Amino acid sequence: MIDFGRFYQLIAVHPILNRWLETLPSQISQWQREQLHGHFRHWEKTIEALPAITPQRLDLLHSVTADTDALNERQRAAIEKLLGNLMPWRKGPFSLYGTDIDTEWRSDWKWQRLLPHITPLTGRTVLDVGCGSGYHMWRMLGAGAQLAVGIDPMQLFLCQFEAVRKLLGDDQRAHLLPLGIEQLPSLEAFDTVFSMGVLYHRRSPLDHLYQLKNQLVSGGELVLETLVIEGDENAVLVPGERYAQMRNVYFIPSAPALKGWLEKCGFVDVRIADYAITSTDEQRRTAWMKTESLAEFLDPDDASKTVEGYPAPLRAVLIATKP
Secondary structure, eight states: OOOOHHHHHHHHTSTTGGGGGGTHHHHHHHHHHSOOOTTHHHHHHHHHHSOOOOOSEEEOSSSOEEEOSSOOHHHHHHHHHHHHTTOOOOEEOEEETTEEEOOSEEHHHHHHHHGGGSOOOTTOEEEEETOTTSHHHHHHHHTTOSEEEEEOOOHHHHHHHHHHHHHTTOOTTEEEESOOGGGSOOOOOEEEEEEESOGGGOSOHHHHHHHHHTTEEEEEEEEEEEEEBSSOTTOEEOOOSOBTTBSOOOOEEBHHHHHHHHHHTTOEEEEEEEEEEOOTTTBOOBTTBOSOOHHHHEETTEEEEETTSSBOOEEEEEEEEOO
């Protein structure tokens, strides 16, 4: 059973996050009582079967890489096989004791794009909303964060995170909770809040922005990365049943429109930091994610459009401050 008790102990001595203990344990207990994914116990057994290792070489600054001279080839092959039980791997990549997990997304490219624009993370307490497997949390620690907390309700992502954590030496500076942002009280505890690839999945985007704001300390920084369209401050795409084969896409604003939304929610110093067209080199099918990916979601005759005829994925990073 995945143990959340160590996180409770950690936040119990935090001057602000300790308030979270009023609601969090009961939420986790309810999650544990609910019907879990049919493969969840199999995934947990995979984590249990992984060796407890302290890496001799660990790099979280330039990548998520761990290695040691203490493993033989048979042990390395066993690690690779176990990690294969946790497919599909979408966010990464990871390099763990000779196993290179070539994930669907080159999440390291996104990190490289946004890192020059954000306030340095040294000593900061960070929240990553919709964190997936937790790849970016490890990079946040590599950039100097004191504590990285991720939330994502997907059970496979939790198990992927716990598997990586075990192979990184059971690092307790990062924690993933199987919750959505709407389940968090107004903590006002985090120096930096990241929301990457989440906003367009929310039925009420302004509510999402307020929820993010409620997690920040005064003067804290929001890093918002999301799909956008080209256009002025009034341009917003509301897709039909699907966008790039995704069913749950509700609002895709232009970056200027999104800037206005952030200001409407009370953020200050809002700036558009980066634009990037999503390429089939950045999001693609791999040996670790074998189902359809971006190449199948674009018009085969016109890569500037999705298969539904909408503008192909364009992503922006916006930075904002809570006053």
